[in-house]
Amino acid sequence: MIRIHFIVNPIAGHGRSSLTETLLELYFVRGVHQLTVKHSEYKWHASQLTRESISEKANIIVACGGDGTINEVASCLIGSTIPLGIIPIGSGNGLASNLRIPKQLRKALEIIKNQWTVKIDVGKINDRHFFSNMGIGFDASVIKHYESSQKRTLSGYVRACLISLRDMGQNQKLSVSINDLNHFVDPFIILISNSNEMGYNLSLTPKASLQDGLLDVLIVSKIGRMKMLWLGVLIILRKVYWLKEAKSFQTKQLQLSRNDKNYFESQIDGELQEIDKGNLNISIQEKSLSVLVAE
Ligand SMILES: Nc1ncnc2c1ncn2[C@@H]1O[C@H](COP(=O)(O)OP(=O)(O)OP(=O)(O)O)[C@@H](O)[C@H]1O
16 A cells, blocks of 8 residues: 655645545545645644654655745655655746646646656755755845735736835845855845746746756846846846856855844745854755656
8 A cells, every 4th residue: 555645735826726635536546545635734834744744654745835835845855765746736836847747636646656756956054955946135035025915926926026126225245155265245136046947937047957966056246226127037038147247156065154143034945034043054965855756
């Protein structure tokens, strides 16, 4: 018997999905698959449910949600032999899109039944993990406004970008140490990416790969408002490197530090996080998560 546990975020993707045990059972074989469906009730509950599923000896644990839910479930599975399944019912679904996991329920469940796995890299930031990307500056501000608007849609995302463009003015001098070189920056954005997709088919690091053992880093120093708009166009065209203030790096690890006492306001896999430390140590853990994908 294959024990498959589904951890469902009921509010992901505007809460439009209605994944129930009765619905899921239609796609599986009684006597071969044993299904358990759990619903998260609050932030970080999905992590707790995953830890319980591990002690209940689940053979496969499926994150049903967007990048935030995947982060909570997958963080508990790093280094484990239990593979992560994904049902992309989130809003942006960046990681699922990079892994070519379809949004159609039947096709996504087919991947889980087939049990074909690949190992992917995992990003580490101090004692937390990210699977898609993390960022500081403009994109953290976008996530802050996106989370506080009640509209988790592409138009809500565009609106959050416009509000963030209006608000970006504060200086935050940082030291970034990459590949033994120190860069002192007043960044508009720092994005550290494992995946080549941020969701909604957008990418700031189109060359990133989930399996290359490297983090792709984009640093854009402070720019004026016209250039910010031009950057928006370049993001859509996937040609951010055309901007002369944009610098790209590939590395296995980097450090960010700031001298003032402020916390780092950052986004990790699309969720706003306030990291109360003057130093961020960011690294890659190569091929440390098994994920179910199409063969
Ligand atoms: N019952 C719940 N009520 C409120 N928040 C929840 C609940 N269950 C999970 N969450 C939180 O919802 C947040 C958003 O989840 P998730 O990222 O999966 O969806 P999304 O934002 O729609 O998708 P994406 O990240 O792909 O845009 C996560 O931080 C998660 O911890």
